[in-house]
Amino acid sequence: MYFASDNTSGVPERILEALGRANDGFSPGYGTDPLMDALRQRLREVFEAPDAEVFLVATGTAANALALATLTPPWGAIYCHPLAHIEVDECGAPEFYTSGAKLVHVPGENGKIDPDALADTLTQSGRGVVHNVQPGALSLTNLTECGTLYRADEIAALSSVAKAHGLPVHLDGARFANALVAEGCSPAELSWRAGVEALALGGTKNGLMGVEAVILFDPSRAWEFQLRRKRAGHLWSKHRFLSAQVLAWLENGFWLELAEHANHMAARLEDGLSDLAPLVYPRQGNMLFVRLSEEQHFKLQAAGAQFFSSKGGQSASSPAPDGITARLVCSWNTTHEDVDAFLRALKNP
């Protein structure tokens, strides 16, 4: 019963096999491997973006921070939700990579930035006033940290506000595949067609060992990105081992299958929980937040279920004076059996 995170799973056999194939012989390094050429081409097709530039790194924090540093000057403001991963869980990586930009909170329900709140914030941003940090970038996360989904039109609406103020848009897509299958649209629709300039496309949480693809739909700063990546120690010499994983993951829509399965398992959890415990946020992808009583929490722990929980709620917009909020994340390899065992443990008298 492992629901702690989608990054506690390993990788599908196919990924190991791809590593094995890639291992054969000598290969040029540092991103000049033929597999990377193939992958670049493949991602351009998948995203219908023939000019996009693509770069691989091993962690989501690196992908986000490098992308943001490429979009934002040191005196820039990065607008994000107060619960955003870049604000809460990266130990200041964006500040480090940007040499001191400021993350500015824009609120909204269910972990999603409210477009009106964004417009208000940008109207009062102090652009052109030397005493204030200057608008730098909008950063969205999809799926959000609350497990909720921005639909393509919602991203477009936020991008539109951002662009009216001259801001580029970054998308933390650690769970982009889960969002994509939940929304049922094309990769292009959920990214550049909705106004995203830089996408951190997450592989690690969806079945890879530690690979994320940064896709720059605006390739004009690609060289700067490459220098920043190298300088940060994120350019792999044996780069083929990154390329190979992403290629295998994309093949025949395998990445979408993996995400589909994770979402499906979360839906099954949601169904089973419906009579037992209320959800804190709508379930839209592979992650649920559920309110438990102390007793329920105890029963699950006693049964050995693995998940993160916190006293009360997560945010001001969802106060939970009593009880416990549990985060349940399903993965590409979560089984029906695990889900059902979890539900049984909860019902157990």
Added chain:
Amino acid sequence: MYFASDNTSGVPERILEALGRANDGFSPGYGTDPLMDALRQRLREVFEAPDAEVFLVATGTAANALALATLTPPWGAIYCHPLAHIEVDECGAPEFYTSGAKLVHVPGENGKIDPDALADTLTQSGRGVVHNVQPGALSLTNLTECGTLYRADEIAALSSVAKAHGLPVHLDGARFANALVAEGCSPAELSWRAGVEALALGGTKNGLMGVEAVILFDPSRAWEFQLRRKRAGHLWSKHRFLSAQVLAWLENGFWLELAEHANHMAARLEDGLSDLAPLVYPRQGNMLFVRLSEEQHFKLQAAGAQFFSSKGGQSASSPAPDGITARLVCSWNTTHEDVDAFLRALKNP
């Protein structure tokens, strides 16, 4: 005939198998995996350093830059050889990670810092003068960028000068295993017993996919290191895939076998070259620099040999107004056949 770099090789089958074994089931992330506990213990034994702290990252640039940032303040001077990898080949990573420290050159023959030059430099370092950057750390590389070896007593002599000026010592050990088998001493003798506080122990160039271990023999700044690693996006969620590789690599001295083989192939190359072309630096590990005539160079290229070369020599101390300097690197999977084919191509009339 691949002699371009030891990082154009893949990994031994055993490493792939270790990944397969590590892939089984769920595992806690971010360095809390049981494999990391085992690895920490193993490295402490291998280095006879029960208090050492050990951290894994994916690249040598990250390992070096994070270690140096932990040792050196932003206003610090990092003393290194003018040909050091951190100076020449990391796109300013140490400057980025330290928030602006200065790399100060200390010369010496064959890529090795001269102890007297170090003493002179430190005597004139401006310690205590507010206008000058302040002594921060000594950084050594073993094997050096010239492929030469610091013996344990040579490292101890340099460390002794450094410590007399209050400086900690960092060792870039991208080819530490090659140095170790060349020197024939123990890991402890070539590191902390010789005065090294922080070792970047290279795995990638000796048979891993992209893993380096930073060993802090002085563990007092281990927490700072961890925060710096996280903040830089170098803390892996699926960390077990790093741990597993290093564990398998250390098992039964496998890492030393791999390095021994690479060194042995380089010795074979050296032998074969003795009548054909002069070495630029003494060959001591798995890397040679050899002076070629234009004709020789042409013959090798025509035969498809892969290696880096430059017009003339590499450094002021080895001027080579005529000819071409070729760098030949042997790897864990370089074959006798490759070496012999290279030599034949050179002799070919």
Added chain:
Amino acid sequence: MYFASDNTSGVPERILEALGRANDGFSPGYGTDPLMDALRQRLREVFEAPDAEVFLVATGTAANALALATLTPPWGAIYCHPLAHIEVDECGAPEFYTSGAKLVHVPGENGKIDPDALADTLTQSGRGVVHNVQPGALSLTNLTECGTLYRADEIAALSSVAKAHGLPVHLDGARFANALVAEGCSPAELSWRAGVEALALGGTKNGLMGVEAVILFDPSRAWEFQLRRKRAGHLWSKHRFLSAQVLAWLENGFWLELAEHANHMAARLEDGLSDLAPLVYPRQGNMLFVRLSEEQHFKLQAAGAQFFSSKGGQSASSPAPDGITARLVCSWNTTHEDVDAFLRALKNP
């Protein structure tokens, strides 16, 4: 009718005279001038802090940012009020100087941090969790940006919370003298006795040309501070011209006289406004925030009064859906005549 800021005033004649005297002859530079020795001694006496170290810089932003960088690591959180000058008006200087620390908001009424909110925030700070920025420093401002006063016991209460979590305390004292005469206590009571480690003692807003003294009551990081100051270009070669101003300012309590006058003029304004317009925050020093009708605002502008104003209120805790909030700042050279002219303009039918 100049109420825009206390930094639109010039300097008292005595300060010019002090510059004239200091100008005589040659003097060693970079803070080694005899005047600085005298000033250090004088400030130690004034603050009853014989071990304190004292450094001069030309701006408040530099004083704050350098002090904070000395107290806080790059991965640190600086806890401050959402309206703090360091958060709102310094274009990210603390982030620049600290190499990327994060300013974390702690709310409270009237521009003052609430001790319970601080305790709550620190309890949830994520200390020891590698994914989170780590508690770095508490930063207070006295007088606050709302013109309100922290009494000595209030600072002590906040410091006590901070110290229980191992945090040092920084005080932005751009208007420290105004706070001091408002509170009527000793400099020591309003600083180190209340738990402050680093004070940015403002001279510029209280009659100097551009001089602020950073007082480190904990001198252990004084050398680091000096290196940071030099490296930031804030160490003056002709330092005597800074020392001389502060010495003359301190002489015979002149600095307190200047602040007393400014506070007194603000009190006169407050009295005159009592029937005309409501205050937004309690008036405690030399700065008032007053709610004006559109008509009142127009009359004042027509009469040539200089001040900053904003539609509505300043903060969430003081919403003002209608009307205009005007900030009125009195200075050491604000005259009775100016105050009375302002009030007449407002009453003018």
Added chain:
Amino acid sequence: MYFASDNTSGVPERILEALGRANDGFSPGYGTDPLMDALRQRLREVFEAPDAEVFLVATGTAANALALATLTPPWGAIYCHPLAHIEVDECGAPEFYTSGAKLVHVPGENGKIDPDALADTLTQSGRGVVHNVQPGALSLTNLTECGTLYRADEIAALSSVAKAHGLPVHLDGARFANALVAEGCSPAELSWRAGVEALALGGTKNGLMGVEAVILFDPSRAWEFQLRRKRAGHLWSKHRFLSAQVLAWLENGFWLELAEHANHMAARLEDGLSDLAPLVYPRQGNMLFVRLSEEQHFKLQAAGAQFFSSKGGQSASSPAPDGITARLVCSWNTTHEDVDAFLRALKNP
């Protein structure tokens, strides 16, 4: 007998008077003062550069570091002479302000960069290679740290090499006025007409309290400069006190008179020294380096002469195994009497 530095002098009476005049009444702050408008206009005339942007800061280190940060990305190389002030005497300020750029030495005789050495260095700069820092800017100093002069055509020749490699040119003009009167050309000829994009025009060493003007002949990055200045705490609120000094200094060529006098005193020293001690570098402005015997050095010290000295020579290009090298700097207020007393002390049997 004060020859330690031109920054141990005070300021001419006229500068104090200008401060007195500027002190009158209230003035808007932060560079929006009417005096700054006048000064901007005046400097544009003096430099025949109607589009140039001008900004004031208090120190030369700030002027240089801010200008360099505006010209150079964090992964940039700044090419400078090994003896350059930015390399030797600013405690890493350029590295701090650029967030980690690298200062790369280009040698040359007498403290002046050799154009051929520059061309060689740039040809091997690694532009386009991701492992190398990328060419960022050329930084010159005039007068140099050796007291020598770049003539306008020499600057043009170096700029020409820089521009052929796409590099902007920064000029550290701490002693620009001394260079200007020595060369006898116009300010434009010694700056933008010779290819300089950013000039740090020194006032402090030529009679001001602590004011330097940064002149951006390419105004396209002026807003970035302003944000960097603010963020660094170098934007003065009572900015008029900076503007007033530079205005008075420029009036009727006063700045050139001051520099002329300093150079003239140095020429007098040179004349007097001709039979007594050899110069290390040609004397071209207001600074001399002279080789003294131990006995001569002793006599000068006994007579109370103030100057910096070092055992042996300053650089590899001027080895001085025996004796002492003394640096003698004349200032706007050095007197004939001082010069003659110095020479007498030296001759004194």
